[in-house]
Amino acid sequence: EAQVTQNPRYLITVTGKKLTVTCSQNMNHEYMSWYRQDPGLGLRQIYYSMNVEVTDKGDVPEGYKVSRKEKRNFPLILESPSPNQTSLYFCASSLSKTPGGDTQYFGPGTRLTVL
Amino acid sequence: QQPVQSPQAVILREGEDAVINCSSSKALYSVHWYRQKHGEAPVFLMILLKGGEQKGHDKISASFNEKKQQSSLYLTASQLSYSGTYFCGTKKYNFNKFYFGSGTKLNVKP
Secondary structure, eight states: OOOEEEEOSEEEEOTTOOEEEEEEESSOOSEEEEEEEETTTEEEEEEEEEETTEEEEOSOOTTOEEOOSSSSBOOEEESSOOGGGOEEEEEEEESSSSTTSSOOEEOOOEEEEEO | OOOEEEOSEEEEETTOOEEEEEEOSSOEEEEEEEEEOTTSOOEEEEEEOSTTOEEEETTEEEEEOTTSSEEEEEEOSOOGGGOEEEEEEEEETTOOOOEEOOOEEEEEEO
């Protein structure tokens, strides 16, 4: 089944404890992206990648890192999480390298709470 | 940079129509429309790439104006299953970032 998977789905952690949220797609998609969703703010792009080893900042990249070593995987890393990073996170992918040129398929989301 | 989406919320009775608008100050490369049910991932509805384009399926359709600065989503004869939050997503020319509007919460009542 074609899908985007994220793990973990739920995570409660403490300030400063490094964590990684994994994202994987099995559709051979070129473009992958991370978003965070907060009430009243919609989805905001954190980082995106148009190809292996090619990543760039979205609108709210502060406090996050990403890597794209393989086409299928795009992990989101929080080196030192803070309470203002408590949010619902979505990974998405699309076939086209051109962002916005194609359907974005979303993962199921990761609800992160930083105490 | 974020597109302006309106209205913020709509309450409808089954069978009524609704229009959701999404506008930008500059011409857009594309507009996407997504629907999100509470606690779930956004689900793609449609993408518009050309000025003057209109497309749709079932009773949900969308348009993209000639200047490619505004898009509208039309929901006709609404059903209970249409309830959720609708987002437009946009990409501008020469920018690779993707921006979503703040969402329109649609509640269809029996």
